[in-house]
Amino acid sequence: MKTLFENALLQLKRAVAVQSFDPAFIVRLSFPHREIRGHIPLLRDDGTLQMVEYYRVQHNNWRGPYKGGIRFHEQTDIEEVKALAFWMTLKCAVADLPMGGGKGGATINPKEFSSGELERLSRAWMRALVDVVGPDKDVPAPDVNTTPQIMAWMADEYATITGDRSGAVITGKPVEHGGSLGRDRATARGGFEVFEALRESLELPQRCRLVIQGFGNAGEHAAEFFFHAGHQIVGVSDSKGAVVNPDGFDIAALSAHKHQTGSVAGFAGGKDFVGSILEVENEVLVPAALENQITKENVSRLKTKIILELANGPTTPEADDELFVAGVPVIPDILANSGGVTVSAYEWEQNKKGEHWSEADVVEKLKKTIQIQAQAIFERSQILKTDLRRAAFVIALERLEQASPF
Ligand code: GLU
Numbered sequence: 001m002k003t004l005f006e007n008a009l010l011q012l013k014r015a016v017a018v019q020s021f022d023p024a025f026i027v028r029l030s031f032p033h034r035e036i037r038g039h040i041p042l043l044r045d046d047g048t049l050q051m052v053e054y055y056r057v058q059h060n061n062w063r064g065p066y067k068g069g070i071r072f073h074e075q076t077d078i079e080e081v082k083a084l085a086f087w088m089t090l091k092c093a094v095a096d097l098p099m100g101g102g103k104g105g106a107t108i109n110p111k112e113f114s115s116g117e118l119e120r121l122s123r124a125w126m127r128a129l130v131d132v133v134g135p136d137k138d139v140p141a142p143d144v145n146t147t148p149q150i151m152a153w154m155a156d157e158y159a160t161i162t163g164d165r166s167g168a169v170i171t172g173k174p175v176e177h178g179g180s181l182g183r184d185r186a187t188a189r190g191g192f193e194v195f196e197a198l199r200e201s202l203e204l205p206q207r208c209r210l211v212i213q214g215f216g217n218a219g220e221h222a223a224e225f226f227f228h229a230g231h232q233i234v235g236v237s238d239s240k241g242a243v244v245n246p247d248g249f250d251i252a253a254l255s256a257h258k259h260q261t262g263s264v265a266g267f268a269g270g271k272d273f274v275g276s277i278l279e280v281e282n283e284v285l286v287p288a289a290l291e292n293q294i295t296k297e298n299v300s301r302l303k304t305k306i307i308l309e310l311a312n313g314p315t316t317p318e319a320d321d322e323l324f325v326a327g328v329p330v331i332p333d334i335l336a337n338s339g340g341v342t343v344s345a346y347e348w349e350q351n352k353k354g355e356h357w358s359e360a361d362v363v364e365k366l367k368k369t370i371q372i373q374a375q376a377i378f379e380r381s382q383i384l385k386t387d388l389r390r391a392a393f394v395i396a397l398e399r400l401e402q403a404s405p406f
Pocket residue numbers: 067068069070091139140141142143144171172312337338340341342344
């Protein structure tokens with residue numbers, strides 16, 4: 001099996017096959033600037049010591065400070081973080097933000113940690129990296145399993161050590177601790193706006209059936225946006241189970257069930273589903289969980305018209321090739337989930353300037369930029385007669401090449 005980073009480089013290779021770039025520029029982009037890993041000694045509540053492996057990969061900063069989230073997950077490793085950092089470089093260029101790409105993580109299952117343990121770990125993570133992050137160096141943010149509260153602990157640790165209380169070192173903070181209005185729903189909102197911007201071009205009906213894999217920050221809020229716009233959510237899964245309803249769920253009731261029980265499974269407004277939720281019939285398939293979900297093994301069993309990637313890296317390059325031949329468009333992660341980092345960049349800008357923008361302003365600005373980038377990528381895919389991922393890569397690479405100091 002290829003590593004996630006090898007898959008990311010295969011995507012790069014697919015893109016430069018449709019439009020050529022200076023090979024030396026492509027080689028430089030194929031290596032991260034810096035990879036940091038180490039171990040945090042964490043004192044557990046029961047008095048035992050756990051050595052937690054942590055990471056920060058700074059992939060590229062030609063366009064601005066490294067930018068990207070921190071993932072707390074038991075399967076996270078350096079190869080995954082490297083790939084995610086690479087995608088952040090591309091994503092920030094697609095969104096035309098003045099930021100580069102980075103990613104961080106720690107190999108733990110946070111669900112097994114108390115709040116006190118998580119606070120100690122989060123503060124230690126920031127202490128370990130305090131010299132290499134900063135508002136003009138590297139600006140982390142949330143990712144899988146990391147919350148606004150975790151960002152607040154990290155921001156406070158940074159402020160305690162450096163004296164910089166602007167908050168601009170990290171984004172996705174709670175609003176009362178310098179976070180931006182609209183950041184919590186920004187990934188989902190961005191995904192919805194991309195879909196709206198491309199719906200007619202992709203010849204989709206006004207009312208679509210959606211299947212959403214993952215009911216975390218991205219998946220749950222996406223379900224709300226699509227539901228309120230009149231679409232039907234007919235299948236949802238999370239790490240504990242899955243549920244379907246061919247007539248569509250009542251999303252507020254499903255969310256309430258998830259928050260009460262910890263899973264979508266067992267929801268009375270649908271039927272528990274055993275098997276792969278990805279294979280349930282729909283018009284819009286939304287992977288919103290982890291990477292490597294749509295592969296050459298299951299791609300032929302999908303029953304969908306388009307894929308909207310709210311997760312990072314859910315589709316392998318082999319599956320991409322088959323989907324392209326089959327005429328199933330994939331709205332790629334670096335566009336589809338770019339709303340999160342876009343509002344993160346707004347948060348960073350507000351913190352740096354000491355400003356507070358209204359939610360309406362944030363939403364309007366996000367919507368405009370998403371529409372512009374989505375349209376540009378769609379048009380480029382038509383011109384190059386290629387898929388949306390290759391078109392998005394080509395546009396990002398052009399912007400990165402302009403910023404390249406070489
Ligand atoms: N973790 C999110 C992503 O993968 C957001 C990153 C950020 O806000 O910096 O895009």
